[in-house]
Amino acid sequence: MWVDAHVPHLPARWERMGAYRRFVERWPNLEAWFEQPLLVRLGFVGEGMRSNGRTDSHRASGYLVYLSMVQGVGLDFDFLLGRKYARLLDRRSGSTGLGVDLLLFEQWVARLTELGHAPAKARNSLTWCLGRVMLHRGDPDMTAITAADLFAFGSAIRDFAARDDFNVLRRTLFANGQFHDDPDANRGFLRNHLANLHATHVLLYNVGQVTAAPRIGTRTIENWTDRLLPEPCPPKIRAVIERYLQLRLDAKLDRPQTVHNARQALRRFVNWLGENHPQVSSFAQVDRATIEEYMRWLPTCPSQHTGLPLATTTVKHELNAIAGFCRDTAVWGWAEVPGRPLLTPRDTPRRPESIPRYLPQHELDAIMTAVDDLADPLQRAALLLLRWSGARRDEIRRLTWDCLDTYPGGHPRLRIPVGKGRTELIVPLHPDAATALEHATSLARAQRSIARIDEVTGRRVDYVFVRRGKLLSGKTLFDEAFRTVCAATGLVDDRGSPTVSAHRFRHTLGTQLAEGGARIQTIMAILGHRSATMSMIYSRISDPEIRRQYETALADGHRIAGPAADALLHDALDDDTVDWLKTNFLKTELELGHCLRLPAEGPCECDLILTCPKFLTTTEYAPRIRARLATEQVLIDDARTRGWDREAERHEATCRRLQHLLDDRETR
Structure with a gap:
């Protein structure tokens, strides 16, 4: 018999056989036992109650384990969660005859310990979880989980x-009083045992047995790609949208986030169609008039997050997504689509261009002091890299073991993985950040965490920012760390929320590069910009020529006046104008000021001091203006003497304009 072969101690053997006989006598039909209430099956209530408050069902636990592991009878999770099974994988409890590979179990305990879990915790978590899963499966093969x-x-x-x-x-x-009747006891149960399950998931993932990455809570999360258009909609519309989005995903025409944004835009449009044009059953029925009606409605649509109307940027992106859908499907010759473009580039609102917010030096110094004081070496390394590399958060999170080396001269350099810019970057790195990164890499190597498939490149890589066998989230690496830093420096509001974001490190680096005289190409290379226009924003913030002119014209007491003054004061000059003026400013000087007219605008044919919007003057020209004003007065008197009334009126108009320039200069 199995008991004789695998239960060495005679008293224990007799006890198990007695429990087995009583259980079979009470439940000759095992299906009838499975149908009983949980308390009955657990042996806490029912017939055959013993002095210890347990029935024969409770004492037959060994027999039920035998049925599951040896005979393949799976037990339900409710029953397994209602029992302890603390020694299921212990050789002393007879587990050698259950078919479990106990040597492999010991190797797994050692591997989980290597990943950073405490040895006792690793053993307890795996015993609790693996034992119950095997009993539920009715299979002692741990490698089949x-x-x-x-x-x-x-x-x-x-x-x-x-x-x-x-x-x-x-x-x-826990009849012996170990359980405290607390209203929140279920929360502790949930937290502790989900942690056991999560540790088991981390182990199985790192030994390559499961491919689904571990996540807190160990729950199946529905991927948006599985439901490309969740809302009910006409079949023809659903079919063409799902085909379009799936093609962009499968053929990797866009990043997943870009496809997700297109999905959101098309879903909002489909919902609007259903509410306002329920008769539309195919995209082929959508015309320009329908699009124009939607264009008027979209800026009024409330955001799900804020309840306020959608931001201009969101409106622009969503209209662009619909335009792309119409354009692409028309070129491809698909059926049940408009078959022609319905929007033009001018149909989208202009996006307001804001200047990047950088950290003032006093705030930056305080923040970096707090970053150096962070106890978590991975969080500290992540924020130092954010400060000195110019990389985006997800790019830092996905750094690999081989990302750091040196230039021929020995200065550290960082290889930034493919990110938003769709290209790898190599940038110089501050030695402090390089030292922190080397320490983080050594910690990752010590864990020997399994290599993962990078979601962007599709290649198997070894990540740096791994803890206990799991790639850390952006929330852990950046949000929580920066919240700690802001709290330490007092950069929080009344609710304790940070008043600045970690992304300002990137803006600060770009601003400092511009202020240090870096070329546009250098800023582009370090920040990963694909367009020079993006990098030129930092040059506009720190344009040394504009600063020199400001200091010359204003800091020394000068004032500016003229039609072009408002454009200069309110930064209304475009980049091309600023570039030309920076190199040709001396050529713009006139008798009473400067003309900001570009060569492409042709020669000036007007009286500059009267009407030209390109005219600008400063304090240094005030004596000339006053002299000209006196000359004009002489001309007025002469014209009056000669009876030239129209000529006198012209010079009087000039005098009023000159006096206005003097008055305007004083008020600015």
Whole structure:
């Protein structure tokens, strides 16, 4: 018999055989036992109650384990969560005869410990979780456990904690007083046992047994790509949108985030069609008039997050997505689509161009001091890289073991992975950031965490920012760390939320490069900009020529006046104008000021001081203006003497304009 072969101690053998006989006598039909209420099956209530408050069902636990592991009878999770099974994978409890590879189990405990878990915690977590999953499967082969088994167990843990009789079950299980009847006891149960399950998931992922990356809570999260158009809509519209989005995903025509944004835009349009034009059953029925009606409505649509009307940027992106859909499907010759472009580039609102917000030096100094004081070496390294590399958050999070080397002269340089700019970058790195990155890399190497498939490149890589076998989230690396930093420096509002974001490190670096005289190409290379226009924003913030002119004209007491003064004061000059003026400013000087007219605008044929919007004057020309004013007065008198009334009026108009320039200069 199995008991004789695998239970060496005679008293224990007799006890198990007695429990087995009593259980079989009470439940000759095992299906009838499975149909009983949970408290009965657990042996807490029912016939055959013993002096210890347990029935024969409870004492037959060894027999039920035998049925599952040896005979393949799977046990339900509710029953397994209602029992302890603390020694299921212990050689002393007879587990050698259950078919479990105990040597592999010990190797897994050692591997989980290597990943950063405490040895005792690693053993307890794996014993608690693996034992129950095997009993549920009715299979002692640990290598057969799948991600689906883990997700099903996670769902069962949450359901068990939500039971109305949870406290009754736990109080009965821990009859010796170990259980405290706390209204929040189910939360502790849920937290502790989901942590056990998560540790098991991390282990199985890092030994290559499951491919689904571990996530807190071990729950199946529905991917948006599985439901490209969740709302009910006409079949023809659904078919063509899903075909379009799936093609862009499968053929990698766009980044997943770009496809997701297009999905959101098309979904909003489809919902609007359903509410305002329910008769439309195909995109082929959508015409320009329908689009124009939607264009008027979209800026009034409230945001799901703020409740306010959609931002101009969002409106622009969503109209562009619809325009792209119409244009692409027309070129491809698809059916059930408009078959022609319905929007032009001029149909989208102009996006307001804001200047990047950088950190003032006093705030930057305080923040960097707080960053140096961070206790977590990975968070500290992440923020130092954000400060000195110019890389984006996700690019830093996806750094690999081989990302750091040196230039021939020995200065550190960083290889930034493919990100938003769709290209790898190599940039110089501050030695402090390089030192922190080297330490983080050494910690990752010590864990020997499994290489992962990078979601952007599709290549298998070894990530730096890994802890306990799991790639850290952006929230852990940046949000939580920067919240700690802002709290330490007092950069928080009344609710304790940071008043600045970690992304300002990137803007600060770009601003400092511009102020240091870096070329546009250098700023583009370090920040990963694909367009020079993006990098020129930093040059506009720190344009040394504009600053020199400002200091010359204003800091020394000068004032500016003239039609072009408003454009200069309100930064209304475009980049081409600024570039030309920076190199040709001396050529613009006239008798009473400067003409900001570009060569492409042709020669000036007007009286500059009267009407030209390109005219600008400063304090240094005031004596000339006054002299000209006196000359004009002489001309007025002469014209009056000669009876030239129209000529006198012209000179009087000139005098009024000259006096206005003097007055305007004083008021600015």
